[in-house]
Amino acid sequence: MWKILLARFKKNKLAIIGAVTIFILVIIAVTAPWIAPYDPATLDMARRLEPPTIQHLLGTDDLGRDILSRIIYGTRISLLIGFVATGIAILIGIILGLVSGYFGGLADTIIMRLVDVFLCIPTFFLILMVLAFLKPSIWNVMVVIGLTGWPGLTRMIRGECLSIKEREFMQAVKVMGLSNIRIMFVHLLPNVMVPILVSATIGIGGAILTESALSFLGLGVQPPTPTWGNILASGKPYLSFACWVSLFPGLAILVTVLAYNLLGESLRDVFDPRMNE
Amino acid sequence: MLKYLIKRLLFMIPLILGISILTFTIIHLAPGSPVDMVTSMNPDVDANAKARLYSLYGLDKPLYLQYWDWLKRIVTLNFGDSFKDGRPVINKIAERLPPTLLLNVLSLGLIFFFALVIGVSSAVRQNTLYDKSMTVFVFLGFSIPMFWLALLMMLLFGIILGILPISGMRSVNYDMLSTAGKIWDLISHLILPVFVSAFGGLAYLSRYSRSSMLEVIRQDYIRTARAKGLPENTVIYKHALRNVLIPIVTLLGLSLPALISGSVIFETIFSWPGIGRLAYEAIMSRDYPVILGVSIIATALTLTGNLLADLTYAYIDPRVRYK
Numbered sequence: 001m002w003k004i005l006l007a008r009f010k011k012n013k014l015a016i017i018g019a020v021t022i023f024i025l026v027i028i029a030v031t032a033p034w035i036a037p038y039d040p041a042t043l044d045m046a047r048r049l050e051p052p053t054i055q056h057l058l059g060t061d062d063l064g065r066d067i068l069s070r071i072i073y074g075t076r077i078s079l080l081i082g083f084v085a086t087g088i089a090i091l092i093g094i095i096l097g098l099v100s101g102y103f104g105g106l107a108d109t110i111i112m113r114l115v116d117v118f119l120c121i122p123t124f125f126l127i128l129m130v131l132a133f134l135k136p137s138i139w140n141v142m143v144v145i146g147l148t149g150w151p152g153l154t155r156m157i158r159g160e161c162l163s164i165k166e167r168e169f170m171q172a173v174k175v176m177g178l179s180n181i182r183i184m185f186v187h188l189l190p191n192v193m194v195p196i197l198v199s200a201t202i203g204i205g206g207a208i209l210t211e212s213a214l215s216f217l218g219l220g221v222q223p224p225t226p227t228w229g230n231i232l233a234s235g236k237p238y239l240s241f242a243c244w245v246s247l248f249p250g251l252a253i254l255v256t257v258l259a260y261n262l263l264g265e266s267l268r269d270v271f272d273p274r275m276n277e
Numbered sequence: 278m279l280k281y282l283i284k285r286l287l288f289m290i291p292l293i294l295g296i297s298i299l300t301f302t303i304i305h306l307a308p309g310s311p312v313d314m315v316t317s318m319n320p321d322v323d324a325n326a327k328a329r330l331y332s333l334y335g336l337d338k339p340l341y342l343q344y345w346d347w348l349k350r351i352v353t354l355n356f357g358d359s360f361k362d363g364r365p366v367i368n369k370i371a372e373r374l375p376p377t378l379l380l381n382v383l384s385l386g387l388i389f390f391f392a393l394v395i396g397v398s399s400a401v402r403q404n405t406l407y408d409k410s411m412t413v414f415v416f417l418g419f420s421i422p423m424f425w426l427a428l429l430m431m432l433l434f435g436i437i438l439g440i441l442p443i444s445g446m447r448s449v450n451y452d453m454l455s456t457a458g459k460i461w462d463l464i465s466h467l468i469l470p471v472f473v474s475a476f477g478g479l480a481y482l483s484r485y486s487r488s489s490m491l492e493v494i495r496q497d498y499i500r501t502a503r504a505k506g507l508p509e510n511t512v513i514y515k516h517a518l519r520n521v522l523i524p525i526v527t528l529l530g531l532s533l534p535a536l537i538s539g540s541v542i543f544e545t546i547f548s549w550p551g552i553g554r555l556a557y558e559a560i561m562s563r564d565y566p567v568i569l570g571v572s573i574i575a576t577a578l579t580l581t582g583n584l585l586a587d588l589t590y591a592y593i594d595p596r597v598r599y600k
Contacts, residue, residue, distance in 0.1 A: 117292060121575070205420060250428075
């Protein structure tokens, strides 16, 4: 089974490109202190807004800091936000989705109405509101993005559970008298892992994008901690004559989010090849 | 049909209630208050003046009473007055709604058209170079930070080439222009925001129409149509496309919340005088009545969009209509 999947994965060029890019990004994040040419916080007011040169490959920002180094350190924050926020969303989605799909009844009705409410609100508006009222620290940003990411996932997991519940092995585990918790997490969950994996991959990209938009509006992770979003935002006033400040962090976001989306979409094809004959 | 419509409209009520409770709770659980926002910079404000402000805004009552008061007023479409400039919230929203609707309807139209064209043409040429480049293209739109693309577009078309205006909805000399000039002025202000928001929303629908087209062209009735010797174009654009169209309409309705979320970002960047920017400004200045009003209006818009989508669905699919 896994061999076939792996072979299919290897044949999918977009999947390989996505996976390799993400691997490189993780390496960059882990080794940031060794590969960054400068300290990301060192100011050099004599060299403000310098265009890319040999010394500063991607130029310097409005405080004379090396943009390449800031982007390298920003990789850590952006990936961390992507992982943690998605982790929170997935955890809530799995629990609510399994409870809703497995037990049905009142729990199902309540959870599904809650999902309806959340799906009708423009999510970004909600995130913005909460962060404006709390302090926009890195933890708040991650938690708030995570707390708004579960409704779609919950609905999907519930749907999968409903169809799996009809299968024969579910009757068998019930007859065996296993506890509900055990049935849900040991017998139901593994069967919905594939769609969860796909939405997790795409969700990480989405969370990184959301954080950068929040930073841009001044409600993301606050400077001096470098994130791609706030480096980009810091270049906004100088756009017309020093576009490199905003250009490169934007590219970093684009490449990263694209890698996650391509990987997620390809995973879907790898696990569900019906449409590819 | 009427019965169905009434049922759907009644179904909106609990949803709007749920959302208003959620928004209300978040706003009022937050530390700090609008009174502090107004007074913290002013050393002359003593505790008495603060208390007067609290009772003026109704913030001295318990939360459930505040909610109940607000709910009673909202039924008569009275959203209260803005904390910031004292104007009725409903007026503020009413003047900001048309620009947002204009922008979003135009970009929805573009998304619908291009998603179908891209989806269908890549499904027909499945796994060719064209199909793969289109996949990457729509994912580019899905992955690009919208505000970044907006900035680059402003830089390129507004500053370097100098052919498009980069902010607002009207030029300074709008009142002096001829009718044709006014229309062109509006269009030129619309091009960049509409393009940016449509590009970002393309991926989901075009991927969906691609995969549902792939499914449809494997159906028996398509084989029958081909076997009858119909030209390939007739098979694709008449027999297959119609069946792809149906779910797309529903999805278009479902993509509304995302579009409104997007409005917050690009209306702020392009200084577009719409609901999104109003929301951002209200949030930043803790203008509670405006925040609540906007979230109710945004929800009502979303629900109306879904309802319209379902009605269109029933209209174009006779199988649903006669059930």
